[in-house]
Amino acid sequence: MLLTRVRSQAGVTLVELIAALAIGMFTLLAVFAVLDTSVKQSSAVAGRVNATQRARLAMDTITRQLRSQICISATAPAIISGTENSVKFHVDLTDKTRPVEQRELVFDTTAQTLTQSTWAGVVGASGVTTWPGAPANKLLLDDVTRRPIPPLPAPQDRFYFHYYAYSLADPPRPTILLPTPLTFADRARVAKIELGFTALPPRARPSPASSVTLQNEVYIRVADPNDPAPTPTCV
Numbered sequence: 520m521l522l523t524r525v526r527s528q529a530g531v532t533l534v535e536l537i538a539a540l541a542i543g544m545f546t547l548l549a550v551f552a553v554l555d556t557s558v559k560q561s562s563a564v565a566g567r568v569n570a571t572q573r574a575r576l577a578m579d580t581i582t583r584q585l586r587s588q589i590c591i592s593a594t595a596p597a598i599i600s601g602t603e604n605s606v607k608f609h610v611d612l613t614d615k616t617r618p619v620e621q622r623e624l625v626f627d628t629t630a631q632t633l634t635q636s637t638w639a640g641v642v643g644a645s646g647v648t649t650w651p652g653a654p655a656n657k658l659l660l661d662d663v664t665r666r667p668i669p670p671l672p673a674p675q676d677r678f679y680f681h682y683y684a685y686s687l688a689d690p691p692r693p694t695i696l697l698p699t700p701l702t703f704a705d706r707a708r709v710a711k712i713e714l715g716f717t718a719l720p721p722r723a724r725p726s727p728a729s730s731v732t733l734q735n736e737v738y739i740r741v742a743d744p745n746d747p748a749p750t751p752t753c754v
Contacts, residue, residue, distance in 0.1 A: 618640030635659050
């Protein structure tokens with residue numbers, strides 16, 4: 520019985536064992552590759568959802584404030600200052616029961632943040648509103664960078680804000696891009712503000728799969744588009 524079992528040819532050869540190990544190894548490598556890709560895609564989707572939620576909230580806040588610009592007099596433009604990274608303006612988001620505020624939206628290109636600064640208005644004895652004291656600062660968005668705009672040549676593609684004035688065409692359109700920083704004369708000509716940015720997932724590198732770019736246009740309320748010569752006016 521023992522000699523019969525020793526002489527038996529049943530089992531696997533060394534070549535068959537090596538082939539089986541190779542097949543198993545390639546199968547495991549394929550499974551690990553699929554798992555790795557799945558984890559990366561899941562992380563990218565989760566990051567994009569996070570970036571989209573934060574970016575939409577910030578864009579809604581910016582848009583609402585820019586559309587609420589008001590003039591404090593017939594000679595003072597609603598916009599106090601404007602650059603490609605910031606804009607400061609007078610705003611009233613109340614029911615006229617509180618003084619007009621000054622607000623500034625600033626994109627910090629180094630820290631990659633969007634902050635809002637608010638100066639509360641104080642009405643003096645003469646009825647003149649001033650904005651003394653330090654502003655109240657609020658972080659609106661972090662992990663934010665400039666938006667890519669391929670149709671526009673550099674350095675326009677690196678701007679957060681664009682300011683447009685009406686052209687002399689018939690009918691007139693707000694197509695004249697104003698240089699920044701805005702001069703006093705150009706601040707009174709601004710009829711449209713174009714803004715945009717790219718939001719990134721927290722602690723992530725920019726990538727099309729995980730980042731989201733938003734863009735919007737805000738028309739100034741003091742510019743009447745139905746006017747044949749719609750020059751913004753505070754009258």
